[in-house]
Amino acid sequence: MRENKKARKAAIIGGGAAGFFAALHLAEIDPHIEVHIFEKSSQLLSKVKVSGGGRCNVTHACFDNRTLVQFYPRGSKQLVAPFKRFSPSDTITWFKERGVILKTEEDGRMFPVTDSSQTIINCFLEEAQRLGVRIHTQQGVSTFVREDNHWKITFTDQSHFIADAILIATGSSELIWNQLKSLGIKIEEPAPSLFTFNIKDMNLHELSGTSIENTSLKIQGTKLKTEGPLLITHWGMSGPAILKLSAWGALDLKALNYNFTLSVSFLPEENDETLLTKLKNLQSSESRKLVSTFSPFDVLSKRLWIYLLGKSDISIEKNWADLSNKELQKLMEELLHGNYKVNGKSTFKDEFVTCGGVSLDELNFKTYESKNFQVYFSRAKSSM
Numbered sequence: 388m389r390e391n392k393k394a395r396k397a398a399i400i401g402g403g404a405a406g407f408f409a410a411l412h413l414a415e416i417d418p419h420i421e422v423h424i425f426e427k428s429s430q431l432l433s434k435v436k437v438s439g440g441g442r443c444n445v446t447h448a449c450f451d452n453r454t455l456v457q458f459y460p461r462g463s464k465q466l467v468a469p470f471k472r473f474s475p476s477d478t479i480t481w482f483k484e485r486g487v488i489l490k491t492e493e494d495g496r497m498f499p500v501t502d503s504s505q506t507i508i509n510c511f512l513e514e515a516q517r518l519g520v521r522i523h524t525q526q527g528v529s530t531f532v533r534e535d536n537h538w539k540i541t542f543t544d545q546s547h548f549i550a551d552a553i554l555i556a557t558g559s560s561e562l563i564w565n566q567l568k569s570l571g572i573k574i575e576e577p578a579p580s581l582f583t584f585n586i587k588d589m590n591l592h593e594l595s596g597t598s599i600e601n602t603s604l605k606i607q608g609t610k611l612k613t614e615g616p617l618l619i620t621h622w623g624m625s626g627p628a629i630l631k632l633s634a635w636g637a638l639d640l641k642a643l644n645y646n647f648t649l650s651v652s653f654l655p656e657e658n659d660e661t662l663l664t665k666l667k668n669l670q671s672s673e674s675r676k677l678v679s680t681f682s683p684f685d686v687l688s689k690r691l692w693i694y695l696l697g698k699s700d701i702s703i704e705k706n707w708a709d710l711s712n713k714e715l716q717k718l719m720e721e722l723l724h725g726n727y728k729v730n731g732k733s734t735f736k737d738e739f740v741t742c743g744g745v746s747l748d749e750l751n752f753k754t755y756e757s758k759n760f761q762v763y764f765s766r767a768k769s770s771m
Contacts, residue, residue, distance in 0.1 A: 395421060398540055398550035400528050400563070402426025404435050406556035407511045413554075414518035422520045423548070425540070427527030432508045439496070443504035445482065446475045448491040460580070460635045462747050469752055485510050494627075528557075531566060559741035567745065572757050577743035580637035581630050584649065585731035586623035590697065594690050595621040601686070603655035604628050607648040607726075611636040614655060619691075622733070624649070633732070637742035640732070649727045653687060653695075662723060666715045669707045678710065679703035684722075695721050 399410045402424050414422045430436075435443055449455045452470040456463035479489055479497070487510050489497045499506040515522060527543040531553060540548045557563045564574045602617040611632060618626030633640060640647070654662065665683065673681055678701060682692040696703055699718040701710065710718075749757050 395419075396550045397422050397552045397554065398538065398548060399424045399554045399556055400531075400540075401556035401558065402428075402431045402522065402524070403556060403558065404432060404511075405558075406554075407432065407515065409554050409556060410520045411511070411514050411518060414515075414520050418518075422518075423550070424515070424520060424522045425526040425528060425542075425548070426522070426524050427543075429524050431522065431524065432511060435507055435511075436504050438504060439498060441504055442498045442502045443507045444496040444498055445489055445507060446478045446497045448475065448495045448497055450474065450476055460637065461742065465747050465750075465752050482507075482510065485514060528563070528566075559744060564744065570757070571759050573746040573749050573759075575743040575746050577741050578637045578641040579633075579732060580742040581634045581740045583620065583625035583629055583633070583733035584623045584727075584729045585645075585733065586649075586727050586729055588623075588727070590694060591619060591623070591727075592621045594619045594688075594694055597688050597691050598626065599653055599686065599691070601655060602628055603652040604632055605650040606632070606636065606640075607650055609636065609639055609643075609647075611639060617651070623729070624727070625733075634740075634742075645729065645732045647729050649729050651725045651727060652723045653691075653725070654684065654722050657723060659719060659723060663715065663719045666710075666719060667712075670710060670715075671708075674706060674708035676707055677703065678705055678707055681707070695725070698725065 397410075397413055397420050399406045399413075399422065403426075406424055406426075410422045410424050413420060438444060447455070447458070449458070452467055452474060455470055455475070456466045459466060475497075482489060482499075487506055488500045490500045491497050514520075526546075529541045529543050529545075531538055531540045533539075538550045538553050540550060540553070542548070555563060555567070559577060564577075568574055597619040599617045601614065603612070603614045604617070605612040613628055613632045613635070615628035615631060616626045617624060617628050657665075669681075669683060673683075678696060679693060682689065684692070687695070693703060695718070699714065699721045701714050701718060745757075749759065751758050
């Protein structure tokens with residue numbers, strides 16, 4: 388938030404990727420501004436450290452802005468203009484100019500060629516030092532109020548800092564949201580996004596680490612559905628397909644209190660009729676083979692195949708010829724429409740983001756200031 392262009396001290400609240408990039412950009416375009424980053428923890432860029440499994444997926448190799456915004460569950464309309472000003476191409480160039488080369492993987496994600504998130508962290512820290520950005524750790528913000536045309540920031544240790552401008556880059560923080568509410572800024576009810584699903588099935592948990600290249604997922608009673616890779620974990624299900632489903636359905640799933648039925652197709656290229664025909668053909672072509680030792684589907688691991696037989700109430704001692712039509716029907720349903728009762732979400736803080744917070748309607752997407760910013764100060768001055 389900025390009242391005029393003559394600010395001498397700028398306070399960036401939040402020492403994550405957004406806070407650092409904003410600080411570096413500000414220090415570079417106007418070297419006369421004294422830029423300070425305030426981070427409440429002792430760790431800088433902690434989420435950058437763990438992102439992408441420790442490799443840091445920096446951006447995505449999508450260079451058409453209108454296509455790019457379609458990957459965002461909310462706010463796609465508002466993001467078109469900002470991406471025109473700074474796109475993935477600009478991100479690649481920015482890092483290249485600072486000695487960091489990015490590579491593109493098959494799914495479009497872009498990582499540093501070092502495959503280490505520390506490369507990105509070092510880049511940010513070195514740039515901050517070069518540009519004279521001042522970094523303060525273990526400085527959690529308690530309040531920020533407007534006094535005499537400046538901002539007075541009070542920290543949890545009761546120390547203070549006077550700034551001419553504040554930029555909020557804290558991510559999800561109830562304390563900061565309450566502060567913003569006091570300035571008349573609208574806050575949308577927050578909801579977790581990008582999380583995994585908890586499923587109380589011990590037999591499923593034993594398959595932890597099993598991945599399926601392509602699945603089709605639906606949440607019963609809603610319009611939510613997606614396709615993609617699925618990962619079975621020791622608490623339920625994860626992987627890109629689950630994370631995408633949770634991101635797009637963040638508000639719906641919160642309304643369901645994270646209790647719902649997930650329908651999984653492990654063979655999305657099949658339909659009921661074609662798959663049932665294939666299974667019935669196996670009764671003659673592979674009649675003497677045990678169902679447990681012969682699976683016609685290479686995309687399914689042996690452990691997963693045995694699990695699905697059990698879920699279909701089929702004895703692993705049976706030959707293909709001995710399966711009844713009812714058992715074949717049940718197996719087909721488990722392969723294409725298997726139901727899994729979800730009773731909760733993951734709570735790993737390095738695994739989810741937040742839907743909600745400052746309302747998009749509140750922001751001027753050219754400056755990222757609150758549209759009500761000047762209104763607030765006009766009211767404040769008139770009441771003095």
